[in-house]
Amino acid sequence: MALRHRGLARGLRFLATRNDLIASLQPELAAFKVFPLLNSYLEKGPSSALLTPHFRNSNFYSTAITLEDQTLAENAFHKLADSTLDNFYDVIEQYLDSIDLDNDDQDIEYSQGVLTVQLGGTLGTYVINKQTPNRQIWMSSPVSGPIRYDFYKGNWIYSRDGHKLHERLESELEQLTGVAINLNPCSSCEKMNACVDGNYCQQ
Known part of the structure; x- marks a missing residue:
């Protein structure tokens, strides 16, 4: 029983010493807002600091959306992707012919599922292509870099x-x-025959 009391007394002395130390450091540590976990520990105790880390409230995480699993059959994917790229080729070709970029090296080419749009000069080049294993269309942009697109709810x-x-x-x-x-999916409906209310469809 005496040993138990001595152990309890040592524990109480340790807690008192810890609390005194924290109290003495509060004025100095209050200015260091770059240590949010430490501040949380000092103000609310260790459990709250560990359970609610600062970065959960920051912009660390992306604003990704969750797409439902709607895996396309391969033939449906090819139909939709080919329609998209065919439409892009037709519209962008006319677009480049109608505007004056004053660039002799501008060009557009579509072959084997790869659409290349060369704007010329310092404007850069777009490469848009099918990725059959992923059921995606990939775009390499001189403005935003590489982006991968999934077919979801008609787009x-x-x-x-x-x-x-x-x-x-x-x-x-x-x-x-x-x-x-205007690259609206319905801009060449006669050719695609796969457009409903401004969206591509799988029919």
Whole structure:
């Protein structure tokens, strides 16, 4: 019984010493806001600091959206991806012919599932291609870099933020050339026969 009391007394002395130390350091540590975990520990105790780390409330995590698993059959994927790239080729070819970029090296080429749009000069080159194993369309952009798009609810969508492929391409081409372009999925319905209410469909 005496040993138990001595152990309890030592524990109480340790806690008292710890609390005195923390109290003495509070004025100095209060200024160091760059240590949020330490501040939380001092103010609320160790459990709260460990359970609610500072970075959970920061912008560390992306705003990715969760796409439902809607894996396309390979033939359906090819139909949709080919329709998309065919449409892009037709519309962008006419677009480049209609605007004056004063670049002799501008060109557009579509072959074996790869669409290359060379704007010429310092404007850069787009490469947009099918990725059959992933059921995705990949775009390499001189503005935003590489982006991968999944087919979801009638459109090619970037899962990180939910933007649509054709809208991103429209925005960037206008940004680079100063001339607007319409790449709406229905802009060549007669050829695609795969468009409903402005979206691609799987029929």
